[in-house]
Amino acid sequence: AGATTIIAVDTDPRKLDWAREFGATHTVNAKETDPVEFIQSVTDGNGADVVIDAVGRPETYKQAFYARDLAGTVVLVGVPTPDLQAPEIPLIDYFGRGGALKSSWYGDCLPSRDFPTYIDLYLQGRFPLDKFVTEEIGIDGVEQAFEKMHAGEVLRSVVIL
Structure with missing residues (x-):
């Protein structure tokens, strides 16, 4: 998509x-380094243009909020559980930081528009879908696949019938 700096944050090496492997130019282990400070340092103190929270927890959302630049966007992709509440962020910070906050369900995808693009990118070798599949399983392996997913052992398990 033309991004020149892609920063990945996780606690799992x-x-x-x-x-x-998928193109991150920088990585930071949030157990070892404050991710907001790291992102600020990599972006000359500006913060990121777009920050994607793929976890969906108040603490990661707050980090995403402060890791973006003043005109940046935070996109909540990780689906929070119904019991979670928005993090405590002073209202003046929402006002003073500007930018945009949004959620994205299923990537805000329009299959009729987006799937052909994904297929074209895959056929051009620019979208390595095969690398996203960690394992192929039978229908009887679904419960184990969910356990592996929750443990962070796989990217995607694909059911083969």
Whole structure:
């Protein structure tokens, strides 16, 4: 999509390795380094243009909010559980930081528009879908696949009938 700096944040070194394989130019382990400070340092103090929270927890959303630049966008992709509340952020920070906050369900995808683009990118070798599939399983392996997903052991398990 033309991004020149792609920063991946996680607490799992294996996921950070995967992120580098998929094009991350920088990675930060949030257990070892404050991700907001790291992102600010990599962006000359400006913050990121777009920050995607793929976790959906108040603490990661707050980090995403402060890691973006003043005109940046935070996109909440990780689906929060119904019991979670928005993080405590001073209202003046919402006002003073500007930018945009949004959620994205299923990537705001329009299959009739987007799937042909994904297919074209895949056929051009620019969208390595095969690398996203960690394992192929039978229908009887679905429960184990969910356990592996929750443990962070796989990117995607694909059911083969």
